[in-house]
Amino acid sequence: MEEIVSIELMGEIFRFKTDDDNLQTKEISDFLAQEVQKVESQFPAHALKTNKMAIIVLASLNISKQYLELADHHSNVLRSIATRTARLDNMIGLKRAG
Numbered sequence: 001m002e003e004i005v006s007i008e009l010m011g012e013i014f015r016f017k018t019d020d021d022n023l024q025t026k027e028i029s030d031f032l033a034q035e036v037q038k039v040e041s042q043f044p045a046h047a048l049k050t051n052k053m054a055i056i057v058l059a060s061l062n063i064s065k066q067y068l069e070l071a072d073h074h075s076n077v078l079r080s081i082a083t084r085t086a087r088l089d090n091m092i093g094l095k096r097a098g
Contacts, residue, residue: 005029009036010052035059 007029036059
């Protein structure tokens with residue numbers, strides 16, 4: 001079921017439609033708001049109104065970096081599991097043969 005979700009970023013409210021689970025959508029929008037607030041805290045007060053796009057872009061870049069780091073870590077974990085599984089499979093095969 002389609003729902004309208006609202007998120008407040010930098011004093012502005014944004015609304016969008018979503019088919020996703022409402023709880024997950026809330027978690028996602030809260031995470032985005034947190035990241036934007038982190039970036040906002042790094043800017044001087046007088047720049048917050050004039051550099052809104054820069055703040056949003058920087059928050060998006062930070063989230064993208066986190067995503068890529070997690071994806072890389074996930075790939076490394078999968079490779080490690082595959083290597084260990086192959087080693088165990090080889091050990092079991094040797095025991096059966098011997």
